[in-house]
Amino acid sequence: MTETSLVVDHLKLKYEGLFNPAELYSVISGWFFEKGWDWYEKMNQEQVTANGKQIRFVFEPWKSGSDYYKSIIKIRMLMTDVREVEVEQDGQNLNLSHGEVKFYIDAVLMSDRNKRWHEKPLLWLMSIMFEKYLYKQHQSKMRVWIKSDVDDIYNKIRNYLNTFKYTYHS
Numbered sequence: 001m002t003e004t005s006l007v008v009d010h011l012k013l014k015y016e017g018l019f020n021p022a023e024l025y026s027v028i029s030g031w032f033f034e035k036g037w038d039w040y041e042k043m044n045q046e047q048v049t050a051n052g053k054q055i056r057f058v059f060e061p062w063k064s065g066s067d068y069y070k071s072i073i074k075i076r077m078l079m080t081d082v083r084e085v086e087v088e089q090d091g092q093n094l095n096l097s098h099g100e101v102k103f104y105i106d107a108v109l110m111s112d113r114n115k116r117w118h119e120k121p122l123l124w125l126m127s128i129m130f131e132k133y134l135y136k137q138h139q140s141k142m143r144v145w146i147k148s149d150v151d152d153i154y155n156k157i158r159n160y161l162n163t164f165k166y167t168y169h170s
Helices: 021-034 121-134 136-161
Strands: 004-019 041-049 052-059 062-064 069-089 092-111
Touching: 004 021, 004 069, 004 136, 021 052, 021 069, 021 136, 069 136, 092 136
Parallel strands: none
Antiparallel strands: 004 092, 041 052, 052 069, 062 069, 069 092
């Protein structure tokens, strides 16, 4: 069985105000494609309620750092009470959404991504020894890289959401 180690645990981001859900999705998926991550959308749900739409996404993009390690970033995006609104800016009417968005970001480093070293007990023991003594420096580099990528996507999302400085009156 592969070993997983948690690198980032529940990094949170909360925003309430105007945003464009399709554009937000594009910003997130575009960033992962730019950085060479393989995209995996685990969940995409939408429910219409009396207060507005409830939208839930779970993304689990992954990237192979080597033949042995695999990095996974899990992003849960929850949008609640999303309502369509029309906003005027510079004489133009924009169709945006108003609601609350919450993000939870986790990052995991998985060793033996191809499950080759856990087929036999001797190989499993060797993999533990390699990880503990030989691959220790490589593993620490992988942890730094995944933390850096999490910080980068977190700032990208935060900067995108902070660009909506319009006023909305219901």
